Each structure stands twice: as C-alpha cells, then as structure tokens.
Amino acid sequence: MRELLSVEQLKCAYQGHQVLHSVSFSIEEGEIACLLGPSGCGKTTVLRAIAGFIDPQAGEIRLGGEVISSAASVVPPERRGMGMVFQDYALFPHLTIADNIAFGLKGRSRAEKQALVTEVLALVELPDLGNRYPHELSGGQQQRVALARALAPKPRLLLMDEPFSNLDADLRRQLSAEMRRILKRQKIAAIMVTHDQQEAFTISDRLGVLSAGRVQQWGTPEELFYTPATPEVAAFVGKGTLISGVALGPDRLRCELGELEFAEPFGRDGIDNVPLKLFLRPADIQLTQDGGAPAEVLSCEFQGSHTLYKLKLQTGLELEAVESGMHRYPIGERLGVHVAPHRPIVFVER
Template sequence: MASLLAVEQIECRYQQQVVVKQLSFAVEQGEVTCLLGPSGCGKTTVLRAIAGFNPIYNGHLNLSGCIISTPESNVPPEQRNIGMVFQDYALFPHLSVRDNIAFGLRQLGRNERHHTIEHLLKLVELKGMADRYPHELSGGQQQRVALARALAPKPKLLLMDEPFSNLDTELRRQLSVEVRDILKEEGISAIMVTHDQDEAFTVSDKLGILADGYLQQWGSPFEVYHHPANLKVAGFVGEGTFVRGRALEGGLVETDIGLVKGKATQWHQGVELDVFLRPHEIVPGCVDCSVQGEVVKREFLGTSTLYTLRLPNGRLVESSFVSADHDYRLGEQVGLRVETDNLVAFRTAV
C-alpha cells in the first residue's frame, strides 16, 4: 500500500542557499510524524515546500499517488488539500472564533457548515467561545482555534510549524498530548516541526532528526532515543555526556567510569569508542568502585538530584540520582558506576 506522502530525495533552499538535500521519508495514513532539529536546520523550509509555498530544487513530492512538486512543476497550495498551523497562529483578528473556523468552509451549505463548526468547537474544547475574538483568548485557546480552522476543510495532511513554541512549558505539554489525541480521533495524518525533543517524543509515531542539511535518522521515538544512528543524533536526543571507551573481550567496554557490558560482536577488541551516557545511567554512591568523581554542581529537582561530577581525567559528567538516603555535597568524592541495558557507543573517528 502506497504512503500518503512520499518525500523523495528533495533539495530545499532558503534565499538560494541549500539547507536540506537528499531528503527522503514517508508518512502513512493516520500517522503523526515530526521533524526535529536545531534552529536553522531547514525544518520550516521543508514544511513550506510540502505545503507548496516554496519550490524544490531536486527530487519530488508525492501525495496520495499524485506528484505535487518537482523542480519543473508545482501544484498550487490551495489545490493540495493540505492544512497548516503556523507558529504565530495567523488568526484573522477581525473575525470571531466561529468565523475563523468557517473561513475555509465557504463551499459547504449552511447546515453542514454549522454542524462542522460545532463539531470542531467541541473537539478543541472551545464550546461557548464561538463569538469571542482572538484578542479575547489566551495563547492556548488561540492555538486551539488555529487547529480547528486547519482541520475544518478535512485536509489529507496537516502541517504544524513549531505550534507550541509561544506557550509556557506546562501548557505546551498539555496541548501536545491533546493535539495528538485530536489528530488520532479524526484520523488526520500530520507532520510537525520542532526543536523541542519532549514535544517530538510526545506527539509523534515517527520522528526524523535533521542536522547539517541531511536527515540523520528516521524511526519511532523509541528507536531514535535508544538506538541513535550516529553521534549527532545521540547528542541531540536526550541529555547525556560522551566519555572515552575501548572495546575489550567478551563484549566489555572500558570507559572513563569503569567497565560496562556492551554488545559482544559489535566491535573488535581494542577499538576506540565514544560512549554516550545519560544521567540516569551514571549511578553515584558505589563504595568499592574504582572510579570516583568530585561533586562540582548539584541541582535538587524534587524527585531526584542532578549532580555534575568531575572525573579524575577532568571530564565532567552528569548523574541524575533518585534517593532519600544520600545528599552529596559540593567537593565530596563519590564512587561511580554505569548501569545500562543498552550501551550507546560509536567508533571514534580517526
């Protein structure tokens, strides 16, 4: 069965400068996906190319089995049946909530238009606010109106450009969950772009990491987090620290924090490695450990404490520790060990 959207080897430019090349991925029907990457990596440029606002300079875009973009031809945005939610919401300030949602429904009869608007108001939890204007709404409510307006014409695909970036952290988390639920309930496929990994993990079925002009990895959030394709992905997805390592016999890896069980057949003995360790994998308080770290910083986070420790070789690592029995002080020497079921390591580049 063909994908809803197939992105095939496209090249995108911003002001004639190449920002993304050889980009390929697919979105299946009903799938919520995300392009994640640092600011300036080309995420929005790709989104605008899919919407039809920007041309592509190589490759092609295929929507529901039809070519919609090539370097030589471009189906106009209004003919693609693709919805878009912009970062700044782009609501019409002189129109009420009801009229903003109804903007793309002029082709419907009066009764069907009314039914659609009422359904969407209930869906985005704005019942009773239909006659308000955008300036009378909170940021979260404006985002709900923007989503309802984009969903009103029943697009094949919904594009979302940093949709929660103007909201505070708690509201961002809440809305990201709610938006995913709404998209799943309506059976709408979507692509969101963001630089926030928490948003990406919460919303997406599939996740792509964009960096240095290329798609570094495409897979489920679980795959990308636990099995990053390279150093760049590992360093971007999830907090962590790289330490030096060396492969030993029997699948062991010698690191700056002692021996760790690796994958027995992955590396030959003696291979130098860059080992990526997340804070929860570095456990302090080991009495008989061969490696100790000096506490140079501590952040109490309520359910845990995040310690920054200096290893004997001067490298700094972070440990997120959950315990009511220990409270390590600045300057204290603490024994360290690594506990992980999935060692993330890459052969050191020569």
C-alpha cells in the same frame, strides 16, 4: 496502512544557500510525524516545501502516490488538500472565532459551514466560544481555534510549524497530548516541526532528527532514544556525555571510567582496539562511596523526585548523574562512579 506522503531526495536552496541535502522520509495514513532539530537545521524548509510554498531544486514529494512537487512540476498549495497550524496562530482579530474557522470553507453553503464550525469547536472543547473574538481567549484557547480552523476543511494532511512555542511548558505538554488524541480520533495524518524533544516524543508515531539539512535518523521515538544512529541524534534526543574509548571485544570497552562490560553486545567479533564513543545519560551513572572511578561533586540540583549532580573525574572529564531519595551529596564530596546503562549506546569509529 497505506503510504500517504513520500519525500524523496529533496534538495532546496534559499538565496543561493543550500538548505536541504537529499532529504527522504515517508509517513502513512493516520500517522503523526515530527521533524525535530535545532534552529536553522532546515526543518521548517521541509514543511514549506510539502505545503507548496517552496519549489525544490531536485527530488520529489508525493501525496497519495501523486507527485505534488518536483523540479519539473509543482501543484499549487491550494490544490494539495492540506491544513496548516502556525506558530503565531494567524487568527483574524476582527472576526469572531466562528468566522475565523469558517473563513477557509470556500464553496460550501452557510448551513454546511455552520455545521462544520460547530463540529470542530466541540472537537477542540470550545463549544460555547464561537461568538468570542481572538483577544478574549487565552493563548491555549487561541491555539485550539487555530487547530479547529485547520481541521474544518477535512485535510488529507495537517502541517504544524512549532504550534506550541508561545505557550508555557505545562500547557505545551497538555496541548501536545490533546492534539494527538484529536488527530487520532479524526484519523488525520500530520507532520509537526519542533525543537522540543519531549513535545516530539509526546505527539509523534515517528520522528526524524534533522541536522545541517540532512535527516540523521527516521524512526519511532523509542528507536531514536535507545538506538540512536549518530552521536548528534543521541545528544539531541537525550542529555548525556560522549566519552572516547577503545573496544576490547563486542561487549567490552575501555575508557576514562575504566574497563566496562555490557550484557548486550555493541559490536561484532574482531573489533578489538577499534576506537569508539560511549554515550552516557545521567540515568546510566550510579554513585557510590566505595569503588568505581573517582569523581568530585561539582554541583547538585534538587529537582523533586531526584537530584541532578555534575561530577568531575580525575581526568578532567565532566558528566552528570541523577540520584533518587532524600540523601544529597555535598559539593566537593569524593565519590565513585559506576556505569550501569540499560542499553549500551556505543558508536564504533570506522
């Protein structure tokens, strides 16, 4: 695949406040990417700069090899060949669904517009709702209409700003999967902004975690989950606990849970006594009534297929563990904690 979009060393400010600091990433034709991060991290600013609504201070944005934004020149939004799906749907209440979709199809004959409207309504599985009005549709259906409107002009790139944030969790998961299926079928590249990790994992081929206006890491969902580049990335893409320790070699360390040895090395030879941080997710913890680091059960939450426990070590450190099965340890129970991470996530301090 060829590169479609390239963002290089992008810097943007708003009312004198620096929002983006040298943001760089790229996506290929037909690829779906996500910008993931907490509120205020700058992800929507990146999207608005790509759309042409914000002019950069420095850096440049290229689409298909052409510079569309830089400090020296900016291509107007309407000439970028992009579609947008907004958080609030932005449908005209006085127009029918068909007329909402046809609204952006300027310069086309009535027959062409009608054919495109019919095509995209079928694509989003709303073939018989063209004569309805937005208020007659559910939230999920309105979001499908917003997607259909964005797809009708055949954009080179689709930009989506938290498109499912107004929907309940189950519908968000369903529409995320459907959105991915539709975009892949149409071979349309897309960038979605979200703060929801599961949503990003469901829809994206690649994603980037933004923090304080910087891209902390850019890669596949699997790369960010299993090999996060920073503690901030680890914490954002997977719930867990960060524990201080010291290296005893490339595959051994000592921390509040005792001395731990891993099958896979996390460092190089000669890192003995180097400070580090170990990131443990709940699934990395095994509970036992014999051996292990002593811990007390502070709380337990039955979540159907598993129970989530909050534990407190003798050192005062609190962490979480998940256990499957019907047996539940009561609050106040004294247990042993073993560490069995599938892959060690260790950040060696330099």
